[in-house]
Amino acid sequence: MQLTQTKDTLVNQQKADNKKNIAGALALATCALLGTDVNATEQDWQFDSAFLFYGEIERVMAAEAMVNAKKEFADEQVLNVRLTLDTLTGASANGAVAQPYVQTFTRPSGKGQYQINANDTPLDNTFHDTRVQLNAQWTQPLAPNYTASAGVHLSKEYDYLSLGINGNLAIDFNQKNTTLSLGLSHFQDTFTPEGGLPKPYAAMLIGDSESPTWDQSFANTRIGDSETKTTTDFLIGLTQVINRRMLMQLNYSHSVVDGYLTDPFKVLSLVDEQGLSQAQLYENRPDQRTKQSVYWQSKYHFDNSIMDLSYRYMWDDWNIKSHTVDTRYRFLFSDNSYLEPHVRYYQQSAAEFYQPFLNQNQALPEFASADYRIGEMNAYTLGLKYGLRLSDGNDFAVRVEYYSQNPTDAGFSAPGALANQDLYPSIDALILQFSYSF
Template identity: 65%
Template structure:
């Protein structure tokens, strides 16, 4: 139970960056991994509901319940349940055209039309995910803490199973902490309609014909596929003085298996920019990602500044820079008991994957890999918003978060022939994020 939301354990807050990269924890667990003093053995709960909505595209609702129990010997059990739903329309990867376009649904059952000039969106995007995470943390010795956990996530067409472990070592009178973490995930895809053959043509025509099912099956190479992900994380946390704390992380991630998005396609256009065909995308079957991360928290007399920077690079030639900042400002009891406001600004910039291309030109030799998914293209994104929190009901914390997100894809150096000059190839994505959190 929280008794003073202005008194922040800044070392605990920074540890979130370490455990979050392993996908295993929340602030409550992070606090336990760097605190050796015994706490109340009762359960502590954090609950949240988040709503995310893109303009004319995907909407998502997410409910989270996190439970933590601290035992008398400083052993900690952390359980987290997440349930979310996604609905709406998702860009299928094809380019806009000055005429109506027709596409086959991923299941092969039916087709849909996109109006002239519109970005092609598949409106069948919907899913429900149930995820359970568990983590056990315990001291091994006065300056050693270990933790291990599991991950289970199930969607309609996706199953993810994972294990993780972490060990932290304190030294220099607990002013310095070194941590090393490991996680392993096994994911299985069973997309509706099966796994498309890479760069095979999308079947379009009379879906009621007697040969449709057989022809559609020829564009598939099976009903399921899988991938594995191995993550390694090294972290170092240093107390600079009584007001300032810094953390540095290095992460290495290796992914093997099916990395193609079975629902994304590319347009094949002629020299006038008109679509002649649609091909299912193709991505490499492995990816190695690395990143370095630095974060600093500074505690002023009453407010707290949190600034971080992450640089990521991978063997797909994607690089990204992320600057994230939060500034927690107490408002005083006039705005709610021990209330605060926390402005948030995040800036993200990303380069394109070496096989990203918004379209393929008719007649050219097909590449081994190609994707028009804007998520691996060149882009910038900005998030701006604020969080307001206060104490209610004998020390329980209630908070509200509202943010605006804008993602701006950009041309990574591709010429746009003919009619493609008259349509929007890189539309922006705008979204509103709202969240209510209650801790008790």
Template identity: 25%
Template sequence: MKRFTLFSILLLTSVAAVAQQEQDSTQVTYKKRVLESTEVDFLMSYYQQDGVHSAVAGGKGMEKLSDVTPTIVVAMPLNDDDVLTVDAGLSAYSSASSGNINPFDSSTPSPWQASSGASASDMLTSLVVNYSHSSDDRNDIWNAHLSGSTEYDYSSLGFGGGYTKLFNDKNSEINVSGNVYLDSWRPIYPKELQDFYNNGYDLNGGIFNYFTITGNTDYNPSRFSPHPKKNRNSYSMSFSFSQVATERMQFSLFADLLYQQGLLSTPYQRVYFADVADSFINEFHLADDIERLPDNRFKLPLGARLNYYVNQWLVVRTYYRFYTDDWGLSSHTANIELPIKLNDRFTVFPMYRYYTQQGSKYFAPYNTHLSTEQYYTSDYDLSTFDAHQYGFGVNYTDIFAAARVWGYGIKNIDLRFNHYSRSDGLDANIVSFGIKFVQQ
């Protein structure tokens, strides 16, 4: 697959170069390049959260997680019309919640105590290669991309493309795109279920040789069996329309159609049944089963943006999205950002985002599902809740890129902070930093 990807990129580049040479031999009018020179973006974010509804512990327990995400994006002009963009990133996280996939490395396992097991941390590696071509009049843009990512228990391969049409003196724009992601799980199951299954549905062996079960001592999670499917495929089509309505106002409308099939539940998230007697090791409630969700899902997000230029110092940027799917989940998102220009180079922007969600029909809180149900989850990401996000940012822009580092001019620096608060008790802080360099 790597050889095919490289060959495809080289072939597209060669075809574009030949076409450009033929055009240049018969046409001498000046044409502005789509991208004047190579641009390099260094991006970094730090995310930290905590809560009281760990999905790994069936809806009860700490949700401590921290994540550091360094990313580099390189955009290279291949000629006047074509641009190749390479986006490479890492996401290194540490999670007390996922560490409790196996909380039994401690003599006193508890959903409120961090585990030091292997699942307590992981790293996601991702790579996206995008090729875009613009017509001579810059009114038609085609693009295609290939992507891949991998982490300990999950890998993904994606590809897609799109077409953008500008008209009405570039005051109107239509975009259509499609994407396919072919993902694969390497399932990890809660330790007690894994040992019970590997022992032939017996309590002799594994952790049961080292711990005493309390409560219902006849622990028997007979509903559990490993998932027969390990693939998750996602298909999407996106449509958008943008319009410059007046000298001061611009708006856009968008719609996405998304369909997923395969293993859509998370294998290591526990579920507890109200009609099954509870079994414990110390404070940790032993799972009755894992999350079970349908193997297909249809999603429909619809949204709009409206930007209004108040004066040379202030722009109002607004966003709204409605989402619904066939799991019974629906949501509304509203966002406002107010960039305030302090001078030619510095802009500050306060921002606010409100989100409200009606939970999935498959969700129920900790220890309230029934063993007679077909589908069940206690993941509060699928519950009913409201959320508020408050943020502030500072942006520095120098179109001349006068300051230089290693021969590259600094064009833009962006720093943002956001605080996120959810009505179910989850709180998070996000700090992001970005710097853009331009080859000179």
């Protein structure tokens, strides 16, 4: 899994220098938003580094290290290279519902089984992955008021390979107070899950894994070893300097995803009229998804503080709609340090094919998934960041945040024993990050 798309599960890092010159700060903020640069002289390499820990209570834990190198050349060309390494371990919900008795599940590889205690949410405690990601971006002016950038992306996990390219064109006008940005990216991903790809709605094989017929029986629940998907994103954005203190940005993005979008590690419980599980069926999702979003952000520089407020609305053809409100308020101190509280709220509706379980008395739907990540939910983040510019000009910062994700009932009736189970358990997590720029 990608840390970045669970990674709605982690928050973005924001950086802003403590500048006494307000106009200069706004100019730098504009360039940071657009990926362009205002310096015309060659500079030494600049490095940003960060280490992040993300831990859910009794579930997934993640550790991520990042180093970003930036080189500015005399002709206003800029090279950015970023290396990211992260690892995930712990227990991940497999999609099945809790039951009033001990449940047995087969591991995704087909090698071995694990048991879940009565009334506990089924979690696969063998979840583990390591990802290495490399991004490179080249930016340069094409003509007066025109700046272009192009980049490449490589990400490799144990069972996942992602390759991508992107390009961006920024056009300045209105005396450089307004910038229009056009961006396009394309990704090709290959998924090779351990144990292969399960057949949609095939029942999870349970029994004696040492049996001589086990391997063939398990293979009969598979459709292959690997699958691919492509993602094409288009973005158009407008950034406007309102006055010497205020900067505003508005973006629209359109994303089309084609290919294998099912999660091969997720199942749905098939229950009877008493709410008791009769089998675990592998999920099935559509092979196409179109997402759209609008994003608004505003930064305002007071005398001794900076306010950053943003709102994002996303909708797709899976019938998921989400609202995100994010605000940060940076208090600037005279010793070149700052304190930045952070509040984020997220609300999401369920996909049209989401359901927490399947009823054996009803025909199987075309698509179904019990993955809480595409279910109805709300989440909030509360955090605090402290940053300091050191005597040698380098910057240090530490960020601590609490994240709470709360799945909710989208209107499903729980029969029999399920009425006494927690079908929508909350997830609480702690985020700790250290960053150093030099």
